[in-house]
Amino acid sequence: MSMPVLPPATLGMLGGGQLGRMFVIAARTMGYEVIVLDPDANSPAGGMATEHLVAGYDDHEALDYLKQNCQVVSTEFENIPAETLENLAQSVAVHPSANALRIAQNRQLEKHFITENGLNTAAYVAIEDDGDIEHARNLPFPAIMKTATLGYDGKGQIVCDNFEDLPAAFEQLNRQPCVVEKKVDLAKEVSVVLCRSQSGDIDCFPVAENLHVKGILDISIVPTDLSVAKQDEVKLAASKIASGLDYCGVLAVEFFITTDGAVLVNEIAPRPHNSGHYTLDACYSSQFEQQVRMICGLPAGNSKLHTPVAMWNILGDIWPHDGEPEWQQLADLKSAKLHLYGKKQARVGRKMGHVNCLGKNNLAAMDLLQRVKQALQS
Numbered sequence: 291m292s293m294p295v296l297p298p299a300t301l302g303m304l305g306g307g308q309l310g311r312m313f314v315i316a317a318r319t320m321g322y323e324v325i326v327l328d329p330d331a332n333s334p335a336g337g338m339a340t341e342h343l344v345a346g347y348d349d350h351e352a353l354d355y356l357k358q359n360c361q362v363v364s365t366e367f368e369n370i371p372a373e374t375l376e377n378l379a380q381s382v383a384v385h386p387s388a389n390a391l392r393i394a395q396n397r398q399l400e401k402h403f404i405t406e407n408g409l410n411t412a413a414y415v416a417i418e419d420d421g422d423i424e425h426a427r428n429l430p431f432p433a434i435m436k437t438a439t440l441g442y443d444g445k446g447q448i449v450c451d452n453f454e455d456l457p458a459a460f461e462q463l464n465r466q467p468c469v470v471e472k473k474v475d476l477a478k479e480v481s482v483v484l485c486r487s488q489s490g491d492i493d494c495f496p497v498a499e500n501l502h503v504k505g506i507l508d509i510s511i512v513p514t515d516l517s518v519a520k521q522d523e524v525k526l527a528a529s530k531i532a533s534g535l536d537y538c539g540v541l542a543v544e545f546f547i548t549t550d551g552a553v554l555v556n557e558i559a560p561r562p563h564n565s566g567h568y569t570l571d572a573c574y575s576s577q578f579e580q581q582v583r584m585i586c587g588l589p590a591g592n593s594k595l596h597t598p599v600a601m602w603n604i605l606g607d608i609w610p611h612d613g614e615p616e617w618q619q620l621a622d623l624k625s626a627k628l629h630l631y632g633k634k635q636a637r638v639g640r641k642m643g644h645v646n647c648l649g650k651n652n653l654a655a656m657d658l659l660q661r662v663k664q665a666l667q668s
Contacts, residue, residue, distance in 0.1 A: 294587035295361045297321030302356045305366035306333025308631035309562050314338040316578035334632040347374045357381040364585045368394045368560050385538040385585040386560045394560045397438045397469045404555045407534045409527050411555050414471035423456050430472045435459040438467040478547040482528035483566035485580040486537045493590040494525045498565045510565045510601040540581040571627040571646040572599035597648045600655040604643040606636035619665035626662050
């Protein structure tokens with residue numbers, strides 16, 4: 291085991307979005323310096339960092355600078371080129387690994403990995419070309435065709451009611467490699483955010499129950515009313531995935547719980563996750579603090595929940611045409627914790643921030659969340 295990386299060491303972050311921003315805040319609070327690499331000069335994380343390299347993820351000069359000035363490098367989203375991580379790993383510690391990103395950024399590789407590790411996914415068929423479509427004839431319908439790469443928040447997905455819809459859907463998705471998976475009968479969608487150390491120790495945050503609107507996470511509720519046995523089952527499955535990847539850092543795994551009680555792995559996210567934002571206010575340690583701790587070789591913080599919480603994603607949809615939402619309306623809601631991401635332009639469907647609504651129980655937390663929604667959407 292290598293020696294821990296301690297403050298005031300410099301950490302590198304590939305990606306400048308909101309996840310990178312909250313990592314930077316956690317790291318700098320703990321005494322670290324952070325260099326962010328992101329091509330957007332106005333990136334949310336770049337504005338909080340010690341230094342912001344405005345360059346592409348394949349810019350060799352920028353990567354050389356990270357190698358020379360950082361003791362460890364991490365990522366905030368899975369679509370960083372795996373080759374970038376391989377390049378950096380020649381000279382500096384990199385977590386998560388290029389292999390973990392390579393698997394998570396391709397649905398075909400991801401589903402194969404999940405099933406190879408003895409876990410279940412929705413029934414699916416991989417589609418590379420027109421000839422593969424015939425292999426999906428016996429798949430239960432309706433089904434969803436999803437691009438193998440770059441699809442998120444409902445993008446790159448088309449619902450197909452029957453087999454005959456597949457050719458047109460494949461054409462609409464520009465004939466990119468895809469998967470077609472059975473649309474399952476959902477009872478719940480849940481997620482597990484965990485951290486895994488370099489030596490293989492795993493600590494899970496409480497299971498979050500998630501509600502989506504148009505493919506985008508809307509609300510996460512913690513604790514879930516899922517049975518203790520089912521919670522243990524999804525935590526064990528997520529831990530098995532982390533170990534199979536020989537993962538170091540924070541990892542999120544999304545699950546479908548079907549109406550007949552089956553647990554299916556939906557997606558792997560090799561990073562902190564939208565559904566883990568509740569940890570910023572409702573747990574003793576946040577998912578971002580855990581990310582810093584894991585990549586620096588420190589012990590995990592306390593991941594226990596201290597207060598029930600309902601997290602609401604704030605999208606650009608609520609922004610007026612000429613200004614900001616009425617943030618003053620939240621002033622009297624003292625248990626509503628607002629987090630804005632510093633994005634310069636609001637767009638429909640764009641994640642601009644979130645609110646953690648704390649309560650003595652789930653009912654109180656959800657009641658507060660509804661008051662927050664009413665205040666900001668009126």
